[in-house]
Amino acid sequence: MQKFSIHRVLPLVLAASTLGTALVGCAPVVLGGVALGGIVAADRRTTGTQVEDEGIELHAVNLLHGQYGDRIHVNITSYNRQVLLTGEVPTAADRQRVQELIRSLENVRSVVNEVAAMPSTTLAQRSNDTFITGKVRASLVDAKDLTANAFKVVTERGVVYLLGRVTQREAQRAAALASGVTGVVKVVRMFEYLSEDELSRMSITRPDTTGSGNSSPR
Structure with a gap:
């Protein structure tokens, strides 16, 4: 699952790509639910689908940040290209717009929108x-x-x-x-x-x- 904060996500991607080869034989690096360092096979998705899910989550974070900045709190979880949206946005119109934006992304098969129109959680x-x-x-x-x-x-x-x-x-x-x-x-x-x-x-x-x-x- 990707939390909606691009400032947090990008350093994780860079760290994972750097450490992925350095930690061979050590504990796996885990990024958004996909384990690196030889543990990917334990997931029942294909390796290709796991990579697609990570790509969906990262692209979704970028897209929402570009549209809303820090004005919404949305968590994005992609599993087998089905995207779960959770969190809070100011209005029902924002809720619908978020769904439409995520549905437009490449490789997204379906969207389950559980975002609430309410103040962000503490x-x-x-x-x-x-x-x-x-x-x-x-x-x-x-x-x-x-x-x-x-x-x-x-x-x-x-x-x-x-x-x-x-x-x-x-x-x-x-x-x-x-x-x-x-x-x-x-x-x-x-x-x-x-x-x-x-x-x-x-x-x-x-x-x-x-x-x-x-x-x-x-």
């Missing part, structure tokens, strides 16, 4: 969302029947959004774990569903190159 509220995200991720890591790297977690105003290519069993389990975390107001599933057979084949071969799956925000 630093304390955003810190709390970050804390909730960390607790949800920790619960996924602790669950021995789940692959934590298959999930992306986004939290906005206490609402947890779960993204990933998962089976129905994994989706239900992850949603139940997230719902049990203190401070979570609601859990929204934005999964693309795999059959158990597809998941079994994934453990043997690389993920398919089509990025297939039924997108089911609910």
Whole structure:
């Protein structure tokens, strides 16, 4: 997920490109959910799709910054070219305009607009969302029947959004774990569903190159 702050994003890109080769054999560099240094394969998206998702997020940040500067608070998360928008903008018209701008970007397959027309959240509220995200991720890591790297977690105003290519069993389990975390107001599933057979084949071969799956925000 990319936070809407171009001053923060560009140094991260430069740092990742510099350190990507320097840290071979060390802990992976993680940028917006895509791990560098050999961990990319743990993600159920193809490597090409992961790169596309990173490109979508970075281009979206640039586009919104050019249009709005620091007058809005919008978080951009792209998973398998489906873009989740969260945060706050001043008016309903701004909300619609943000969606249209992001939908116009190359490689974007669909947009789920969860941006609210309201005053921006405070630093304390955003810190709390970050804390909730960390607790949800920790619960996924602790669950021995789940692959934590298959999930992306986004939290906005206490609402947890779960993204990933998962089976129905994994989706239900992850949603139940997230719902049990203190401070979570609601859990929204934005999964693309795999059959158990597809998941079994994934453990043997690389993920398919089509990025297939039924997108089911609910």
